[in-house]
Amino acid sequence: DIPPVIVTPNQYLIHVLHGQLYIVAVVTNEVSPLMVIEVLHRVVAVFLEYFGTFDEICIKNNFATVYQLLEEMLDNGNPLTTEPNALKALITPPSTMNRIAALVAGKSRVSNVLPESAVSDMPWRKTGVRYTQNEIFFDIVEEIDAIVDKNGQFISCEVSGLIHGKCRLSGIPDLTMVFTDPSVIDDCSFHPCVRYGRYERERVISFVPPDGQFELMQYRVQVQQLVPPIYCEPRVSFLDKGNGTLELVIGQNTMATLVVNSSKKKYTVEAISVQITFPKSVRTVDANTDAGSCLFDDSTKTLTWSIGKMQVKRPTVLRGNIILQQNASIPDEKPNVLVNFKVPMTTISGLSVETLVITNEKYKPYKGVRTLTRTGRFQIRILFILTSTGEIIIEKHWRGMTNRHVCDFFVEEVNKYKFREEVPPILYTSKHYFINVYREGLFVLAVIAHEIMPLTVIELLHHIVAVFRDYFGTFDENAIKDNFSTVYQLLEEMIDNGYPLTTEPNALKAMVAPPSTVNRIAAIVSGRSRVSDVLPDGAISNIPWRKAGVKYTQNEIYFDIVEEIDAIVDTHGQMISCEVNGIINGHSRLSGVPDLTMVFVDPSVIDDCSFHPCVRYSRYERERVVSFVPPDGQFELMQYRVQVQQMIPPIFCQPHIKWSEKGVGTIELALGARNMPTLVSNTKKPIVAEDITVEVTFPKSVRTVDTNTEVGSCLYDDSTKSIKWNVGKLNTKKNIAPTLKGSVLLQPGAAIPDEKPIVLLGFKVPFTTVSGLTVETLVLTNETYKPYKGVRTLTKSGRFQIRM
DSSP: OOOOOOEEEEEEEEEEETTEEEEEEEEOOOOOOOHHHHHHHHHHHHHHHHSSSSSSSHHHHHHHHOOOOHHHHHHHTOOOOOOHHHHHHOOOOOHHHHHHHHHHTOOOOSSSOOOOOGSSOTTTTTOOOOOOEEEOOOOEEEEEEEOTTTTEEEEEEEEEEEEEEEOOSSOOOOEEESSOOOGGGEEEETTBBBOOOHHHHHHHEEOOSSSSEEEEEEEOOOSSSOOOSEEEEEEEEOOOSEEEEEEEEEEEOOOOOEOOOOOOOOOEEEEEEEEEEETTTTTEEEEEEEESSEEETTTTTEEEEEEEOSSSSSOOEEEEEEETTTTTTOOOOEEEEEEEEEEETEEEEEOOEEEEESOOOOOOOOOOOOOEEEEOOOOOOEEEEEEETOOEEEEEEESOOOOTTHHHHHHHTTOOOSSSGGSSEEEOSSSSSEEEEEEEEEEEEEEESSSOOHHHHHHHHHHHHHHHHHHHOOOOOOOOOOHHHHHHHHHHHHHHHEEOOOOHHHHHHHOOHHHHHHHHHHHHTOOOOOOOSSOGGGSSSSOOTSSSOOSSSSEEEEEEEEEEEEEETTTTTTTEEEEEEEEEEEEOOSOOOOOOEEEESGGGGEEEEETTTTTTTOOOHHHHHEOOOSSSSSEEEEEEEEEOOOOOOSSSEEEEEEEOSSSSEEEEEEEEEEEEOOOSSSSSSSSOOOEEEEEEEEETTEEEEEEEESSSSEETTTTTTTTEEEEEETTTTTTOEEEEEEEEEEEETOOSSSSSOOEEEEEEEEEESSSOOOOOEEEEEEEOOEEEEEEEEEEEEEEEEEEE
C-alpha cells in the first residue's frame, strides 16, 4: 500500500516493489517521478536478465555483480545505459564456469575495454553475435476495448496494436519491414532501433534489431465500424419474491469485421470467458452450463464462466438462479458483463507485412509473422470529488455500491503531506488503485479495482475538470455544491458503466443544458429535466466535437501561437538546460461545417506534436499540414515541442547574495535586455519583454527581507519566505538596468544557510516565437462565406530558474 513517491522536507524517495524487495532511489531535486520509476524497472529487468530471478538470496549471492552493474548503469547518479547487450559486453554474467575462469586467471569479470556498442549509434545490440541458425519472428497483436449495448451496438470502441519481435540473427543485420497498407494504423511509437525519419517519409520500418525479444512498435487503429467475432446476450429477471433468473447466450458472429491472415481464410475464437459482477445485495448465484465451467466468487459477487474454444455450429447457453440477501429488495442496478476472447491469425486493421528484407548480411534467415486479436478492458468503479480536508461532496458508483470508507485510506495518505500538491497521483491498496488530480482545492478521485495504464485515467480526470469549468465557469467547492444535479447528469453521460464515453463539451451541451436562471425556470415551469431525451447528431457523427446547425451573422476564427521556455541558467548566464514547448489555441465562430487547412511556412521546426481529435493526423504525417473541422468556441488545436540548439533569452538577470560574519546578508538583483536574443519577431517592431517578474525564495532560517528598488514594486511574503519584484516593461530607450537591493535577516541564533535562494524569472514577449513557426495560409472549404482570420504569437517563460 506504500505510494511509489514519498516526499520529505529535503528529498524524494521513489521506489518500486518487485517480489519482496524494494528498489529505492533518493532524489534531492525536482524530477519527473515516472522517469525515475522507469529507470528502476529497467534496473530490475537487467538483474532478471543476469540472474534469472530477483530475490534476496539472488542479490546476496551476486552482490559483486550487482555493484558492478549499478556502476555501469548509473554514471555519477545519471542514467547511462540499461541495455542488456551493452552491459553483457562490459560485465560477464555470473556462472560457475565464469567464476572458475576468473579465479584461475586472477582477473575480474569486468571488462577493461569499453565495448563498441556502448559508444556506437546502436547500444541496443551487442557486437560479434553469431548463430548457427538465423531466424527472426514477429507477432502482431491487436486489442479491443469496447462498450456494447443490450442490442449488440457499439457505444464506444478503441483498438490498439503491438508488434513484438524475437531475433536470433548473426552480425549486424539491417531489416526493412514493408506493410501492405500502412494507412490503417495511426499514432505510432517505436523502439529506439527504428529510423523514425525514414518511416515518416516512406512509411516503411527500417531498423537494426536488438538480439533476443523486443517490442518493435505500438500503434492505434482508426475504427469506423466493428462487428466483434462473438455476440453475448445476457438476460436477468427478478420474481416478486425477490429471487431472480439468469440466462446468458454466447454465439459466433458470421459477419465479423476481422481480417484473416492465414491461407485457410477461417478463424477460431479461443480462450473465451465471461465475468458477470452482481450488486452487493446478491447472496449467491447457482448456475449450470452446457459448455465449459462456471464459478461464483462470494467476496467479489462475480460469476466467471470459462468456455474455451467456440463451437461454430450452435450458441452456448448458461442458466442460473440469483438468490438475494435476506430481506434485500430487488436491485435497480444491472449486473456488469465483461467478455474476453482471443482470435489467432486475425487482425482488425488488416495490417500485414508485405516484405521483410535483410541487408548487410549474406545469409537467408527463417522469417515469420503471426497475428492475434484479443480483448482488453478499462473500467472505473467509483468517482469521488473531495475537498482538501477529505470531505466527500460528490460520489458516483458504477460497478455496484462500494462503501465510501475506501476513501479513508486516501484521506490518511493525503494528511501526511504538508502541501496538497505533493500528494502522489497514484495510491494503491491490496484491492484498489486510487488515481487522483488536485485542482482548486478539490481532489477528483477515481477508484479502480484492476491494473490499468494510470495516465489514461489521469487524462480522463483532467477532461472531466475541463468540462465542469466549461459548464460552471470555475471549478471549486461552491460551484460543485450549487450545481450538484448537473454534475451527476454530466458524469452519467461522460462515463457509461465505468467506461469513458465522451468528454466533448459540444456533444454534452446538446444532451445536458448548462445551468442558468432561464434554464432552471424553464425546467420548473415545464416540469421536465434539462437532460435531452434525444441523442444529439454530433454524438454519433464523425465529428462529435462540433454541434450541428451552428449559425453566426459574423464568421471569424483566430489562433494564438504561444511558446513557453523552461530553463535553468547558471551564475555566468549560460544555459544548463532548456526546453521549449508550444501550444496553438483557437477561437472559432464559424457557421455550418467548415473544413480548414492550416499550412506552416516551415513545419520542420516543431517536433513531438499532439493534436485535438478534430485534426486529421494521417494527413499531417503525409503532408505536414493541419487539416480539421474546428469545434465551436475556444479549443486547443495542438501542442508541440521545439528542438533548441542554442537559446539566448530576451533579458538577463544577475542575482548576488553575500553574508557577513554576524549573519546579515545583502542581496542585489540586476536586470537588462540582451542585444541578440534568439527570438523570431513577426513584426518590424523591436523585441521588448513585458510583464517581467522576479521571485526569490529564501531558506526557512530567514526571518525577513528588506528591499528597495527604483523600478516597479517589491513585496515580501513571510509565509513562503519569498520576495516578488514586479518590474513590468523594460525601458530600453533610457538604457537603464533595473536593480533591486536589500538586506536579509536570519532567525535569532540561526546559522548562515548553505543552500542558495531560488530565483525564478518571468516575462512575456508579444509577437515573437522561439521556433519561428508562422502560418503561411489558412484555407476554408465546405462553406461559401469569407471569415475574418488572424494569428497572434507570444513567447513567455515557464519555470525559468537562475542559479546564484
